[in-house]
Amino acid sequence: MMSHEEIKSLILNYSPEAVCDESGPWLQVSIQSTDWLPLAEALRNHSQLQFDYLFCLTGVDWKTHLSVVYHLTSKVFGHTVVVKVKIDDRINPVVETVSNIWRTAELHEREAYDLFGIRFNSHPDLRRLFLTDEWVGWPLRKDYEDPINMIKL
């Protein structure tokens, strides 16, 4: 298992602009959406990192921007990292898919698209997952209003 410092220095090699936060139990890395794909490949394939297991993928609406949070762990070494990909464009949010790197991402990304409207470039089958194809709006966004189907309590 590598320490936070070691993981951090390797990540900074690939994404020099990444911001690292070590306050929590896991190392948290914040990057821009354009830097994500090369970093994802490095995290998965670097011989000392080998983050082969994506155990959580979710979107977050920060009102000013959106982000996608990836929780990754290595079944080989046991270390964990949290990557937060920031997407500034709320109108047309796009980020590269990682479903070819971690297969589980395919369904998780469809969920994030369905509920947050985040589009994943090169995703093999990006459609609504839970909601119907005709649904208007992205329910988990903070500015979502739906007077008919009440979801506020």
Next chain:
Amino acid sequence: MLEEIGTTEQGDLVINIGPQHPSTHGVLHLVITLNGETIKKVEPHLGYIHRSIEKMCESLTYRQFIYSTSRMDYLSAHINNHGCALAVEQGLGIEIPPRARAIRVLLSELTRLASHQLWWGAMAMDVGAITPFFHAFREREMINDIMEETCGARLTMNYMVPGGVMFDLHPNFVTRTKDFLRFFRSKFNEYDELVTNNIIFQERMKGVGVLSSADAISYGCTGPVARASGVSSDIRKIAPYEGYDQLQFAEAIQSGGDCFARYLVRMQEMRESLAIIDQLIDTIPDGEFQAKTKAVLKLPKGEYYSRVETARGEFGVYIISEGATTPYRMKFRSPGFSNLSALDHMSRGSKIGDLVAIMGSLDLVIPDIDR
């Protein structure tokens, strides 16, 4: 999805299984592309029981939202509550009393047993054996009665709360649990004689729905599904919580990766759960069952992630707090969702009759997937 049903240009048949079908155990809808009897593609259509629990949680307080999690994986209601309580306690830095810890582990393991018993009965029924279902429910009923006495509910318990548990154990708990242990142990060998060693059952399960360990990791599989493919994934072992590291039990691991391996993993897990209950039932510490907490909980600004091992695998609770009485964002990482993502890969090339066995061996709970 009627328009999708029919024959494709290549002559493949596209059919529906579900959302109302006995073998899907809930409102799972699969659109299957078949070449003759061979499966070419399985595509899950979800959302029939999507209640947007994550959105509702954003307007519920840290005491209220736990109730909705009992309704996700209703067979692991206790363990879901447990994960949520742990996340809130992590945020507030609450240390819970030893008695509450022991109660939580005991009830979690009873829940795991009850869930695996139901799966065992349903699994056997899926491949054509009716009797085991009644055997499983006979034993499971005893656990439900124990739960009812202590928690007041048989299915959606809402018993584990931030700071400990809601009520103290019922005075009958220890005797009735011991009765159950004795009775279940005497019947457990029958399980093996009736089903495990049954040659017809084995023929239906062996070599069906094989998942390699590399694929199990890539598809994010957890719980018995991952462990049957040789992937160590028991959260009780790799990230122990609530004193599981003090207890003697083995992580059930098989290497076959087929339906029968998944079956064997769950059978061994039942034995391990019995062993855990044995270790605790006579040594439940005295004292408080709940730590003193404020009436209104406010998590400091930050992010909290807790992981617990449900009967289906890793359940994660991800809370983003802005310092208010309600979470800013709440994410439940449900084990069934990730396990389902491997279904297409596992069943390609199998016969359609085997799909029912594969689904049964995944032990899917649909409200857990849809949330």
